[in-house]
Amino acid sequence: xxxxxxxxxxxxxxxxxxxxxxxxxxxxxxxxxxxxxxxxxxxxxxxxxxxxxxxxxxxxxxxxxxxxxxxxxxxxxxxxxxxxxxxxxxxxxxx
Numbered sequence: 001x002x003x004x005x006x007x008x009x010x011x012x013x014x015x016x017x018x019x020x021x022x023x024x025x026x027x028x029x030x031x032x033x034x035x036x037x038x039x040x041x042x043x044x045x046x047x048x049x050x051x052x053x054x055x056x057x058x059x060x061x062x063x064x065x066x067x068x069x070x071x072x073x074x075x076x077x078x079x080x081x082x083x084x085x086x087x088x089x090x091x092x093x094x095x
Contacts, residue, residue, distance in 0.1 A: 070094035
């Protein structure tokens with residue numbers, strides 16, 4: 001397989017390329033599923049479809065609550081669907 005080369009060194013472009021590859025190889029949002037802040041650390045995810053472990057899964061929408069943040073170090077959490085179609089949070093590393 002040929003290596004992908006990101007020409008302009010933009011992280012957003014790299015994420016887009018990874019998401020496009022994932023659509024064909026296992027895990028990706030196919031349609032819908034936008035995330036927005038409900039209140040505080042509660043995130044609302046709209047309904048839609050996702051590819052989970054190579055299978056299309058319909059998601060009817062839901063909420064997930066992020067764990068409290070470290071007051072001194074920011075982190076990035078990832079919200080995903082598990083293989084049962086339930087929302088899960090993978091905590092980022094504060095740094």
